[in-house]
Amino acid sequence: MRLEVFCQDRLGLTRELLDLLVLRGIDLRGIDIDPVGRIIYLNFSSLDFATFSSLMAEIRRIPDVIDVRTIAWMPSEREHRALSALLEALPEPVFSLDTKSRIERVNPACRALFAQPAERLSGQNAGALISGFNFVRWLEEEPQHSCTHHVAIGGQNFLMEVTPVRLEDEEGVAAPIGAVVMLRSTAKMGRQLQELNAVDVEAFSQIVAVSPKMRHVVEQARKIASLSAPLLIVGDTGTGKDLLAHACHLASPRAQQPWLALNCASIPEDAVESELFGHAPDGKKGFFEQANGGSVLLDEIGEMSPRMQTKLLRFLNDGTFRRVGEDREIHVDVRVICATQKNLVDLVQKGVFREDLYYRLNVLTLNLPPLRDRLQDIMPLTELFVARFADEQGMARPKLGASLAATLTRYGWPGNVRQLKNAIYSALTQLEGFELRAQDLPLPDFDSAALSVGDEALEGSLDDITRRFERSVLVQLYRAYPSTRKLAKRLGVSHTAIANKLREYGLGQRRGGDA
Secondary structure (H helix, E strand, C coil): CEEEEEECCCCCHHHHHHHHHHHCCCCEEEEEEECCCCEEEEEECCCCHHHHHHHHHHHHHCCCEEEEEECCCCHHHHHHHHHHHHHHHCCCCEEEECCCCEEEEECHHHHHHHCCCHHHHCCCEHHHHCCCCCHHHHHHCCCCCCEEEEEEECCEEEEEEEEEEEEECCCCCEEEEEEEEEEEEHHHHHHHHHHHHHCCCCCCCCCCCCCHHHHHHHHHHHHHCCCCCCEEEEECCCCCHHHHHHHHHHCCCCCCCCEEEEECCCCCHHHHHHHHHEEHHHCEECHHHHCCCCEEEEECHHHCCHHHHHHHHHHHHHCEEECECCCCEEECCCEEEEEECCCHHHHHHCCCCCHHHHHHHCCEEEEECCHHHCHHHHHHHHHHHHHHHHHHCCCCCCEECCCHHHHHHHCCCCCHHHHHHHHHHHHHHHCCCCEECHHHCCCCCHHHHHCCCCCHHHCCCHHHHHHHHHHHHHHHHHHHCCCHHHHHHHHCCCHHHHHHHHHHCCCCHHHCCCC
16 A cells, blocks of 8 residues: 655654554565655555555544645555556567676567577676676766667677766765667668658758858759749769759649659660650550659759650740640649759750750759869768768767868769769778778779879979970869860960960860860
8 A cells, every 4th residue: 555645844754654663563575765745655564454544544643744645556566567658568678787897677679689688698797798898997088978789689789888887875976877778770770860861851851062162062052942933953974863853843833742753864765755654555544644742853954865855845935745646734733853964055056955944944043063173061961971881880889080071072083972972882881990081982093093192103304304394284174174165264364365275285176175
């Protein structure tokens, strides 16, 4: 039986209650005291009705007792049951330790991980179950904060979080009484991270924009994302045009509607029309029909044939089309986003891209800068990819080496963000140790190939060596800045000076002059 006694704060009152139980030969099982609310809780063995009624009357006669009533549970019992329910519900393995690192309590996930019942785990030293971490030494140092450590258990990788448990004495001094250990599966964390990335809460949160150029692009994208007019995204290969396009969809009123993407360069010419508009004999719906109400990305739009350009232009004008093999017109509401790494103006001038389609697509345009023009974004991107891939691979996130930033920001990144992403992924799969260094990243040495300083490059006079070096610089940079004006701006010299240098070294004539 359990009682709740409301009383005034008086010295000796608790002793009088206990004496009353002793005089009646009642076995006390537990007592809780709530000093704030001046409540005393008693737990004792069951009594017959007459004895219980007499006891209640005697308790009420004790001076300063206000009231007494029966309760179902003691506060300590409720707390214990709530804690047990919490431990049972936690999907991660959790166990508590005493000050000697002996296991006290475990939850079902912990029992399953170690394949042992609670009674066998209880009393075992945590270090005997988990190697690579000195629990005893850590507890002896009386830690104030949690620590996280990478451990391997039964061939699985876990991030182990050890949290000290401290208890204050009557003088308010906290002393350690043990610790709580939680084990998080890194493989599970990786899957959860992938699922989280698939449904992005904030449309542009996955786009790193620290550099001024990239911040400007993202601000432009935010402003035009909610519009329904066609959007053209221009940028070199690997700059993230598809990611920006998807972010614009997620930031639009169409976010809950379909999002479909088609690479125009990867679909055979005879299949593009049925992919976009559908095929009536088979009852197949095309991309536009499937994406009704949402958005469609047409990647590599510069690769689209003139015939399909005509059909796309007709669709953009009124939103209607016909399935292949059908005369009935279908109307849909779809926002068309196009992406290209090619210069559409050049294609128009060469007659391979329709001028009217270009102007129809070029209503809203975003120009993504190459990675070499957004150096401030390289390390934030590196940190993002390292964290993401380490979690997905179930490994501890490595420390970034001291020389890594200098190496990455000096590199030319011809493959842009995609190349950086792939390089980091490849490096982490082969990484030994807990530090990612510059030499761990597989980077093709484009720069050294163009700027060779071998024996042959050093032959001849200083003028000969200087000319060879100068020509190598122009050859290398002219790939990235394929016009005299762009190259002059990059090198900080006049357009005329660059034109003369290119003419002197026989470079650029086949590009048709200044683009």
